Amino acid sequence: MRAVYDEIGEVLADEGVSTVAAVLFDLGVSSLQLDEADRGFAYAQDAPLDMRMSQDAGRTAADVLNTYDERELERVLREYGEERFARRIAREVVARREQLPFERSADLVELLRRAIPAASQRTGGHPGKRTFQALRIEVNGELDAWRAALPAAIAALGVGGRIAVLSYHSLEDRITKQALAAGARSTTPPDLPVELPEHAPYLRLLTRGAETADPTETETNPRATPARLRAAERIRATEEPRP
Structure with a gap:
């Protein structure tokens, strides 16, 4: 489907898709266009x-x-x-x-x-x-679209579903890092003795920080040098409506 990233919710709704098993975002600009x-x-x-x-x-x-x-x-x-x-x-x-x-x-x-x-x-x-x-x-409007697209994509993931993001700009990577980290963190108030189910993390991080291309790849493909990969898995359903 030809659409901007932040239209992912509308595209899935139009196709009658309630949840997805995987989402891959490659935020790089097409070399053909460049x-x-x-x-x-x-x-x-x-x-x-x-x-x-x-x-x-x-x-x-x-x-x-x-x-x-x-x-x-x-x-x-x-x-x-x-x-x-x-x-x-x-x-x-x-x-x-x-x-x-x-x-x-x-x-x-x-x-x-x-x-x-x-x-x-x-x-x-x-x-x-x-x-x-x-x-x-x-x-x-790349960053505005990304700020809206990422939470919509996470919301569309079914339990066990995975999201992977390749970003090429520090601000894109920062937005990704913050959104995935927020989902992987408990929001239970610190003074409670037990974690409340609705405050438990709903994501599990699959990368330790951001993974980067190795020297062999960057030597043959210099445009991969700034690439940062982050990934996470949905581990529980949430009741929040999709953005």
Whole structure:
């Protein structure tokens, strides 16, 4: 079914599926999409600043750069790109767009080369890496969709069902870690002598922390380097309605 992650509950309902035995989320962006020059994902190729996963509707990366105020641009770059120079870049973007709106990725890369100190460029990789990632996440609402999708998927698991998540961004992994850890933790008040059944954990963690790709895999497939795998099993039913 073609759907966004957070539509999992609606898709299952439409198909008449009450519970599932397994859910696998691969939160990585399709390499095929990243490598399409005309989509604007890649900072190494000049292209229109689009970055939409689905080009049917919605704002583009150019829209974000040309309409967000300086503070909001800084927030996007700092939060989603973990960009140290978010404030400087946001200020430069606003100043530049007053003269000429952003349309193509090469325009943004040129600005980033000027805004980011040369020393950081020598040690931190391509200057566009973090900004392009942040814009992609913002344009596609990736983190908002993930925050809604994960609890819906956990709610759909039958007892004995398992969920596995491959994430590639620290914020995605943090959301996953917190949700799975919450399900694996008792909520019985500490002053009670026995655990109440309704407060017992409903998940069992299957990974010790986050598992990562081994050196052999990352050598042949560098895009696997940031991947983090977490998994859990549902061990009891809960009465809460699906999100």
